[in-house]
Amino acid sequence: MNQRDPSIAHWPLSERARKLTSSAIREILKVTEQPNVISFAGGLPSPATFPTERIAAAAAHVLTPENATASLQYSATEGYMPLREWVAARYSTAGTPIRTTQVLITTGSQQALDLLGKTLIDPGSKVLVETPTYLGALQSFSLYEPDYVQVPTDEQGLIPEALTPELTAGARLLYAQPNFQNPTGRRLPLARREALAALAREGAFPLIEDDPYGALDYRGTPLPTMLSFAPEHVVHLGTFSKVLAPGLRLGYLIAPEALHFKLVQAKQATDLHTPSLTQRIAYEVVKDGFLDEHIPTVRALYRDQCEAMLAALEHHMPEGVEWNRPEGGMFLWVTLPAHINSVELLQAAIAQNVAFVPGAPFYANDGQTNTLRLSFATVPPAKIDEGIGRLAALIRARC
Amino acid sequence: MNQRDPSIAHWPLSERARKLTSSAIREILKVTEQPNVISFAGGLPSPATFPTERIAAAAAHVLTPENATASLQYSATEGYMPLREWVAARYSTAGTPIRTTQVLITTGSQQALDLLGKTLIDPGSKVLVETPTYLGALQSFSLYEPDYVQVPTDEQGLIPEALTPELTAGARLLYAQPNFQNPTGRRLPLARREALAALAREGAFPLIEDDPYGALDYRGTPLPTMLSFAPEHVVHLGTFSKVLAPGLRLGYLIAPEALHFKLVQAKQATDLHTPSLTQRIAYEVVKDGFLDEHIPTVRALYRDQCEAMLAALEHHMPEGVEWNRPEGGMFLWVTLPAHINSVELLQAAIAQNVAFVPGAPFYANDGQTNTLRLSFATVPPAKIDEGIGRLAALIRARC
Numbered sequence: 021m022n023q024r025d026p027s028i029a030h031w032p033l034s035e036r037a038r039k040l041t042s043s044a045i046r047e048i049l050k051v052t053e054q055p056n057v058i059s060f061a062g063g064l065p066s067p068a069t070f071p072t073e074r075i076a077a078a079a080a081h082v083l084t085p086e087n088a089t090a091s092l093q094y095s096a097t098e099g100y101m102p103l104r105e106w107v108a109a110r111y112s113t114a115g116t117p118i119r120t121t122q123v124l125i126t127t128g129s130q131q132a133l134d135l136l137g138k139t140l141i142d143p144g145s146k147v148l149v150e151t152p153t154y155l156g157a158l159q160s161f162s163l164y165e166p167d168y169v170q171v172p173t174d175e176q177g178l179i180p181e182a183l184t185p186e187l188t189a190g191a192r193l194l195y196a197q198p199n200f201q202n203p204t205g206r207r208l209p210l211a212r213r214e215a216l217a218a219l220a221r222e223g224a225f226p227l228i229e230d231d232p233y234g235a236l237d238y239r240g241t242p243l244p245t246m247l248s249f250a251p252e253h254v255v256h257l258g259t260f261s262k263v264l265a266p267g268l269r270l271g272y273l274i275a276p277e278a279l280h281f282k283l284v285q286a287k288q289a290t291d292l293h294t295p296s297l298t299q300r301i302a303y304e305v306v307k308d309g310f311l312d313e314h315i316p317t318v319r320a321l322y323r324d325q326c327e328a329m330l331a332a333l334e335h336h337m338p339e340g341v342e343w344n345r346p347e348g349g350m351f352l353w354v355t356l357p358a359h360i361n362s363v364e365l366l367q368a369a370i371a372q373n374v375a376f377v378p379g380a381p382f383y384a385n386d387g388q389t390n391t392l393r394l395s396f397a398t399v400p401p402a403k404i405d406e407g408i409g410r411l412a413a414l415i416r417a418r419c
Numbered sequence: 420m421n422q423r424d425p426s427i428a429h430w431p432l433s434e435r436a437r438k439l440t441s442s443a444i445r446e447i448l449k450v451t452e453q454p455n456v457i458s459f460a461g462g463l464p465s466p467a468t469f470p471t472e473r474i475a476a477a478a479a480h481v482l483t484p485e486n487a488t489a490s491l492q493y494s495a496t497e498g499y500m501p502l503r504e505w506v507a508a509r510y511s512t513a514g515t516p517i518r519t520t521q522v523l524i525t526t527g528s529q530q531a532l533d534l535l536g537k538t539l540i541d542p543g544s545k546v547l548v549e550t551p552t553y554l555g556a557l558q559s560f561s562l563y564e565p566d567y568v569q570v571p572t573d574e575q576g577l578i579p580e581a582l583t584p585e586l587t588a589g590a591r592l593l594y595a596q597p598n599f600q601n602p603t604g605r606r607l608p609l610a611r612r613e614a615l616a617a618l619a620r621e622g623a624f625p626l627i628e629d630d631p632y633g634a635l636d637y638r639g640t641p642l643p644t645m646l647s648f649a650p651e652h653v654v655h656l657g658t659f660s661k662v663l664a665p666g667l668r669l670g671y672l673i674a675p676e677a678l679h680f681k682l683v684q685a686k687q688a689t690d691l692h693t694p695s696l697t698q699r700i701a702y703e704v705v706k707d708g709f710l711d712e713h714i715p716t717v718r719a720l721y722r723d724q725c726e727a728m729l730a731a732l733e734h735h736m737p738e739g740v741e742w743n744r745p746e747g748g749m750f751l752w753v754t755l756p757a758h759i760n761s762v763e764l765l766q767a768a769i770a771q772n773v774a775f776v777p778g779a780p781f782y783a784n785d786g787q788t789n790t791l792r793l794s795f796a797t798v799p800p801a802k803i804d805e806g807i808g809r810l811a812a813l814i815r816a817r818c
Contacts, residue, residue, distance in 0.1 A: 037538040072487035088471035092664035139436040265491035267695030296666030
């Protein structure tokens with residue numbers, strides 16, 4: 021018995037737990053929580069967007085004596101019925117009505133990813149992902165031990181023509197964030213959405229459409245969901261984290277009933293149900309159309325900060341550094357000259373009190389070491405300019 | 420492509436999802452939600468025990484302008500630090516201090532079960548359980564496809580002598596509810612706790628001590644936890660569901676650091692963190708010793724209803740029916756004459772507007788068909804007598 025390593029001595033771990041490793045980058049980024057660091061690393065929404073008074077009023081309402089029992093008792097695994105109805109109504113289109121029986125409320129959309137892993141992925145299953153893709157999805161799915169296949173992308177996101185029968189054969193799912201993707205900020209154009217939905221309908225792959233950022237569309241010109249083109253072949257994931265508040269941990273998924281039934285069983289085994297209290301608070305906030313007045317204010321904030329970052333990049337960055345111009349969301353993606361390693365750059369940047377996330381962890385398999393993600397969501401414009409200036413100086417020194 | 424069965428046509432399910440089946444008993448019990456049914460079937464705590472005014476005041480406090488941002492923003496996977504410190508202090512004993520670094524806040528203790536399944540169980544792993552055992556644990560663990568081994572029990576719970584080297588060899592864990600177990604209401608005596616902890620220390624098995632009902636001890640004479648005897652070999656699970664309110668979905672686990680580290684990584688992939696809002700509300704309610712005044716009122720309510728049920732059983736039941744006398748908790752366990760099948764009895768009972776849960780689903784493998792679980796938690800004494808009277812008449816007709 022090795023007293024110094026009880027995990028080995030007393031706790032025989034599962035295969036999947038043995039594969040869990042600590043992220044070196046996460047360790048580096050821990051220092052970025054200090055207030056003197058200008059951090060473009062976070063994935064947090066701006067607290068300036070939280071409708072705190074509305075949420076406080078909603079909490080008071082659902083906790084009055086006549087409402088409190090229902091808000092504090094166990095409730096249905098599927099979720100609070102009025103909230104499910106609200107989701108179904110919001111996603112229904114003329115051609116594609118969404119049924120309440122397709123909606124499952126989840127403990128953040130991270131839980132939706134876990135439930136999809138549980139129900140769709142066996143060890144060795146082929147899972148198709150974007151290049152790069154959302155790190156949180158990789159973390160969830162990896163516990164079910166898939167073999168990832170990276171699908172080629174360009175500045176507009178996934179390339180439908182790359183989804184050849186050889187690439188997709190036997191795939192358990194294709195995971196995609198079509199709107200202002202985390203980490204790249206890219207938006208998938210309409211024609212590509214139609215092409216992916218058509219492939220899903222033809223049986224090439226079940227399609228997971230994860231859409232946390234769709235509402236954060238700076239010009240208010242949303243594109244149709246892939247769900248609307250292929251409702252029997254798409255699971256759509258949504259969240260209140262970016263339009264209300266992430267600390268509520270409230271998301272939802274829309275799935276064909278046959279799969280929904282399995283997802284509900286998996287959720288029951290996972291946490292019985294999402295808190296009754298937070299579901300009822302969220303419903304109380306959104307039920308009368310509040311999001312239609314609130315979301316434009318969120319968009320405006322992020323648009324201004326995105327423009328500040330684009331201006332700062334333009335002003336400070338040396339030649340050879342490239343970035344995209346997001347039309348929404350919280351992130352943009354930077355490509356450095358090929359010889360600059362962004363993990364090494366991060367260590368130098370932290371010494372200068374500025375932080376970002378290197379690109380490497382966002383690639384399922386092999387990735388580019390000269391990429392990085394910048395978030396402008398929580399940094400005011402003046403600080404954005406200062407932070408980008410420091411970063412540019414470090415890059416220029418390496419060019 | 421088979422349009423009538425999209426689960427087969429478009430959604431290639433994982434092995435574990437294919438094994439998920441709908442429970443026939445759950446379907447039967449759906450009718451018990453009607454108000455004219457006297458239901459001893461529920462596992463719900465009595466809403467009379469919810470401290471609604473306290474929770475409403477706490478919600479208002481954590482959502483004031485100065486507190487709201489922290490209550491609504493993303494937060495640490497490990498949980499809200501003051502709440503973790505509160506748990507550590509509450510479970511520390513003179514001989515066994517509990518470190519905050521051992522505590523993980525979970526989305527109900529159901530999530531703790533899922534995280535333990537994720538980190539400890541591979542397909543085919545040996546998992547030791549009580550006979551009978553908690554259904555929710557079977558549901559969680561089963562998604563990780565273990566082979567269950569039922570450990571013999573008697574009226575006092577698990578029999579330590581039954582845990583022979585042959586039975587325990589290679590076990591990934593032993594799962595037990597030592598206090599007022601769901602479904603039987605049994606409490607494990609001190610000597611057996613010591614014996615199980617000693618076996619765990621000797622390496623016979625890692626021990627999962629699930630304790631949702633320990634506080635509901637009618638005489639206020641708690642027994643020591645097995646955690647206190649073997650802190651490096653026990654994971655202890657606790658919950659606020661039975662002492663505050665289950666709709667908050669708040670639980671916690673205490674684990675040795677080496678395993679805690681893996682559980683935190685698994686939780687991050689599962690739901691990032693438990694809602695910041697509910698954690699801060701719960702902390703605000705409990706921080707000044709509120710549970711010490713509140714829990715005695717919860718105990719008194721359940722004790723009175725338990726006594727009412729025992730009196731009704733004594734009064735109405737024919738010879739040949741046996742039951743235990745719980746010293747705490749929400750449940751008692753009935754054994755019918757061997758020829759009476761409790762699933763068949765349930766169908767007859769529902770026709771008489773009275774309900775219970777048959778014993779069969781609580782057995783991991785083979786079980787007794789003449790057992791059933793009665794909950795007295797949500798039924799007032801007069802209704803208890805009426806319901807038990809109806810049930811006794813049905814049993815008498817079958818004796």
